[in-house]
Amino acid sequence: MDILKVENLTKKYGNFTAVAGISFSVQKGEIFGFLGPNGAGKTTTINMLTGLAKVTEGSAYLAGIDCVKETKRAQGLMGIVADESNLYPEMNGWENLNFCGALYGLEKNERKERAWELLELVGLKEVAHKPFGAYSRGMKRRLTIAAGIIHNPEVLFLDEPTTGIDVKSAREIRKMLLDLNKRGTTIFLTTHYIEEAERLCDRIAFIVDGKIVKIDSTRGLLEEAQRGQTVQFTLGNGSLKPCEILRGAFPGYRCQVIDAKTIRVHSGKAIDLIPIVDVFKDNSLALYEAKVIRPTLEEIFVQITGIEAKKIKTGGDKK
Amino acid sequence: MKAWIAFKNIFLKDMRNYYLKPPNISWGIIFPFAWTLMFFLRSQSTVDIRGILPGVMAMSILFGTTSMLAVTITFERRSRSFERLLLAPIDLNILMLAKTSGAVLFGIINAFVPVVFALFLVDLAGINWLVVLGSVFFIAVTSTFLGLLIAVTVSEVFEAQTFSNFFRFPMVFLCGLFIPIRNLPAILRPLSYAIPLTYGADILKTAINGEGHLMVGLSFFILIIFSLVFFTISTRNIKEKWIH
Ligand SMILES: Nc1ncnc2c1ncn2[C@@H]1O[C@H](COP(=O)(O)OP(=O)(O)OP(=O)(O)O)[C@@H](O)[C@H]1O
Ligand SMILES: [Mg+2]
Numbered sequence: 001m002d003i004l005k006v007e008n009l010t011k012k013y014g015n016f017t018a019v020a021g022i023s024f025s026v027q028k029g030e031i032f033g034f035l036g037p038n039g040a041g042k043t044t045t046i047n048m049l050t051g052l053a054k055v056t057e058g059s060a061y062l063a064g065i066d067c068v069k070e071t072k073r074a075q076g077l078m079g080i081v082a083d084e085s086n087l088y089p090e091m092n093g094w095e096n097l098n099f100c101g102a103l104y105g106l107e108k109n110e111r112k113e114r115a116w117e118l119l120e121l122v123g124l125k126e127v128a129h130k131p132f133g134a135y136s137r138g139m140k141r142r143l144t145i146a147a148g149i150i151h152n153p154e155v156l157f158l159d160e161p162t163t164g165i166d167v168k169s170a171r172e173i174r175k176m177l178l179d180l181n182k183r184g185t186t187i188f189l190t191t192h193y194i195e196e197a198e199r200l201c202d203r204i205a206f207i208v209d210g211k212i213v214k215i216d217s218t219r220g221l222l223e224e225a226q227r228g229q230t231v232q233f234t235l236g237n238g239s240l241k242p243c244e245i246l247r248g249a250f251p252g253y254r255c256q257v258i259d260a261k262t263i264r265v266h267s268g269k270a271i272d273l274i275p276i277v278d279v280f281k282d283n284s285l286a287l288y289e290a291k292v293i294r295p296t297l298e299e300i301f302v303q304i305t306g307i308e309a310k311k312i313k314t315g316g317d318k319k
Numbered sequence: 320m321k322a323w324i325a326f327k328n329i330f331l332k333d334m335r336n337y338y339l340k341p342p343n344i345s346w347g348i349i350f351p352f353a354w355t356l357m358f359f360l361r362s363q364s365t366v367d368i369r370g371i372l373p374g375v376m377a378m379s380i381l382f383g384t385t386s387m388l389a390v391t392i393t394f395e396r397r398s399r400s401f402e403r404l405l406l407a408p409i410d411l412n413i414l415m416l417a418k419t420s421g422a423v424l425f426g427i428i429n430a431f432v433p434v435v436f437a438l439f440l441v442d443l444a445g446i447n448w449l450v451v452l453g454s455v456f457f458i459a460v461t462s463t464f465l466g467l468l469i470a471v472t473v474s475e476v477f478e479a480q481t482f483s484n485f486f487r488f489p490m491v492f493l494c495g496l497f498i499p500i501r502n503l504p505a506i507l508r509p510l511s512y513a514i515p516l517t518y519g520a521d522i523l524k525t526a527i528n529g530e531g532h533l534m535v536g537l538s539f540f541i542l543i544i545f546s547l548v549f550f551t552i553s554t555r556n557i558k559e560k561w562i563h
Contacts, residue, residue: 013563050406053563076408086399090336102328103407105321 003028003186004049004155009058011044011210018044020210021058026155026188031181033201034190035301041210042190043083046159049188050080063154076104079153079185083160085140089133093124093143096132097150104151111150118146122176138169145176149185156180158189162196174200198222198297206305214304218297225295225303228268232293233276234261236286249279264293325409329417337391338425343383347425351379351433368441373523374496375433377516380458383429385487387422388466389479396474396561405562415554419463426459427452450526450535457542458519464549465515471556496520500532515545 004026011019019041026032034042047053049060051071060067067074087096094115101111119125122142127135132143141161148156161177162170177200181187191197197204198218205215216224235242242263243255254266265271273290280287293299337343354375395401404414437443469482492498493507494516500508511517518538525531531538 047563051562052402052405072408072410074408075406078406080406082399082402084399086402088332088336088395088400089398091332099328099332100403103325103403103409105324105409107324 001028002026004060004062004188006049006060007058009045009048009060010056011041011048011053012056018210019048022205022207022210022212023058024205024212024215026186027203028186029181029184030202031177031187031189031200033197033204034188034207035192035194035197035204036190036207037192040207042192042207043159044210045207046080046157046188046190050078050157051075076151077154079148079151079156081145081148081156081158081161083163085132085137085144087132087140087144087147090131092129092131093119093135094128096143097147100147101150106151114150118150122146123172136169138165138172141165141169141173142176145173149180153185155186155188158187160190160192162191162193170196194296194298194301204297206301208305221297221300222295225297225300228266228295229271230264230266230293230295230299231271231273231276232258232262232264232289232291233280233287234289235263235280236288237261242280242283242285245279245283245285246276250276322409322413325407326413326417326420329404329414330420333391333418333421334424337387338421343387343425347379347383347429348432350382351375351429351436354378354433368437369443369528372433372437373520373527376430376455376523377458377494377496377520378491379429379433380426380455381462381487381490381516384422384426384459384462385466385469385483386480387425388419388463389470389473389483390476391422392418392467392470393473393476393479397476401561405557411554411557412550415467415550415557419460419467422463422466423456423459426462427455430455430459447526450522453539454519454522454526454542457539457546458516458523461515461519461542461545461549464546464553467553468549468556471553471560490514490516493517494520495532515542518542518545 002025006025007023008021009019009023010017010021022041022045024032034045036042044053048055049062049067051067051074055068062074062077065074065077088099091099097115097118098111101114106114116125116128119128122145124139124143124146127139132140135143145158145161148158158177162173165173174196177187177189189200201218203215203217204221205212207213214221233242237260243257246253246255246263246265250265252267253271256264256266258264265276277287277290354371392401404418405411407414434443465486466483469486470479473479473482489510493500493503493511493514495511496516500511500517503511518533518541521531521533522535522538523531525533525535
């Protein structure tokens, strides 16, 4: 069942189109990921869905409620975790959760119970009475997530939940999100970490320059890529250009230069290595290693978006 | 019901976190005290405490409320916690009323600090306290909403401070509390009638000393209009500016 249905959602800032008519839907119970580089339009999309940004064009329905026209009603069903911690620094962990519960109209007893339950869940019970401002980044993020689910929302929106957090905390947060999802929370998250999307999401949309360029289940994406084959060759440091030679000899293969000594050959079918080795031999190229690469989501992302994987991680060429 | 729970908790949180902090409380006490002292020194004789009471009360409210909201809102905007209000499933008008109610109450309390002082010093018989309370309430509301308007128009705390002073000092000068409006240069007089404090101060003068010039009912009506206008522009600004 579609819990969130988005059609032709568009955001323009003056002449600049930040989100260009995207359509997708999120099913109840899944983790849906928006994967894209900096400036792709991930935050803008979340802001439009949650009522923090005006929608230029298009529609979004959450559990049948119009997010554009009935924003306040729809907001009652949303849990929202922004890309920066945005709780009250002068209040302690417990007070923050209690207050956030009140903003969703929870009764006092319900709030109290829920706040303690969540502090336990996110492992912050011991620091419940310390001010939020004194928390570490990882703790802050965990409490912010707890605040996002205090009212048991239908869908939890998370904007880059692990950005700017150390590896250990990030792992804890991912585990927490998987647990939450197992208990039935539908999750919509954005990320620019490919591994994160691969590990967490049931389905992924690749978003680049405000457009969704690919949308599929994580398994489907991996299967598609694994239908073909990629072989990586490590060669001697010759003056010749191995990729050019290979392209000449095997027009059906795609060849990619990784570094001065390493190349990758991709094909939609299984690759026969003997003829390739022969070509290297004919050109007096030393071959030190040949290994089959299991395509990861990273390769797929690079293939589809044409964006170098390094750029996604370090911030593209926008900022 | 849900709206009421949100309202109550926003009010209580702001009271605890901002208004009832020691610096604010001491400010609320020292400020009227300093004003009274200043008048005492100026007049070089036994001061007519009852005569200056409306002025001191109005000043206490004005200075206690306008910058309050300007600071708390810009502060919450910067820590991004203000977003939580925009994302809450509660009507923005109710949220902003909750956000301002703490400052209004703080202003009202501030106004009665000098009254408590005066009680020990002079006879306060014959004052229409209901009218006093009404005007104190509306001075607090209009000053708070003016602070809100400033807060939603600027983006930095220091700008908010500067702007509220930019409005407050001319208001004190123009409202007729210390310089009677008829003694002001003719070109400034219309300005006097364009600020809400003039009407609130006039009601206070009428209720406390029978010295006001305007009809009390009309003044209340004008104060209500000011409140509505300030509040409506503020919430509209929030929707326009902060929901991009
Ligand atoms: N208020 C605004 N006014 C003008 N342009 C904006 C505004 N907000 C965002 N943009 C632009 O819209 C584009 C998308 O921004 P957005 O923040 O949605 O990207 P993102 O995918 O969340 O990136 P990041 O990974 O950096 O968070 C960017 O080019 C950004 O500069
Ligand atoms: Mg973003």
